[in-house]
Amino acid sequence: MTTLVSKLHVGCVNGKPLRLYRSPIAGTQLPWHAWNDLQACMNLSEDMRAYLHRCLMTDWSWSASGTSRPMPSSARSR
Numbered sequence: 001m002t003t004l005v006s007k008l009h010v011g012c013v014n015g016k017p018l019r020l021y022r023s024p025i026a027g028t029q030l031p032w033h034a035w036n037d038l039q040a041c042m043n044l045s046e047d048m049r050a051y052l053h054r055c056l057m058t059d060w061s062w063s064a065s066g067t068s069r070p071m072p073s074s075a076r077s078r
Contacts, residue, residue, distance in 0.1 A: 005032065013041040 005021045008031050012018070018037045023029035039049045 014043065016041045 005024050007019060008022050009020045010017050011020065016037070018041050019034040020031040021033070023032055035053075036049075039052065044052070
């Protein structure tokens with residue numbers, strides 16, 4: 001199996017491992033992290049992890065389509 005992204009460091013946060021990886025994007029970039037590791041370090045429940053993942057995927061699909069995301073009516077100023 002080939003490695004697509006090289007691992008930089010494995011640290012311990014809140015008693016749990018957090019993997020950091022070199023960005024595959026050329027140039028100076030911040031390191032990437034393992035999503036599941038970060039959530040585990042924050043002691044999130046499985047339900048909360050699933051909810052955050054759904055929110056991330058929804059945000060990403062709006063960004064990738066090039067359209068602006070509609071603002072919820074509850075967040076609009078009056």
